[in-house]
Amino acid sequence: MLVAIEMEVMTPSMESLDERCTVIEFHMPPICSPIVRPGRPAEAAPVVLKQLYDTILSSGMINLKELSLVCGKAAWMAYLDIYCLDADGALFDAALLSAVAAFSHLRIPVVSLNDNGRVVVVLEQEGGKLENEPVNKEE
Known part of the structure; x- marks a missing residue:
């Protein structure tokens, strides 16, 4: 897995001040497996993405309140992109471990x-x- 986290400052919506501060994407390019064809999304990608999203947000690994800078005016938005380089089994486990490693090394200025x-x-x-x-x- 190859993981990147991009941070930007955004204005949160008034109805959900603490939510939707994290966007997670899981990509399976054709290089990761011979069964993934160009132009067609892999069947496993949406399943792994749903599991990742549910696990990361429900685990408390990211405290969404800590991403708030100025209440109602500014908050950090985290974009987590995970690219599968070799789909040889345990996709969810490898993706989750790589996401945990990326967040543990993240430094917000x-x-x-x-x-x-x-x-x-x-x-x-x-x-x-x-x-x-x-x-x-x-x-």
Whole structure:
């Protein structure tokens, strides 16, 4: 499995402030198995994706409240992309382990709000003094 996590700041919808902050995709390209044909999705891909989504979100591995930066105004959106490189059995197990490894190595930068109300990465100044107060206190 090859896993990538992309983070971006988004504005959460008012009806679900803490939800839908994670998007999970599971891809099975034709290189992973001779039974996967180009142009046709693999039959196992939606099944594994559903299991991954249910397991990751129900396990508490990702605390969706911690992804919130400014309540109702800004939150982190995590895009988890999992690519199967070799479909030789135990797809769900391998995908879940690779997702856990990717999230355990994820580092989210410290950010603050600038004068325009936009989220920016906090860079320490020469004297150790910060320009704006950080929204999230630690990486």
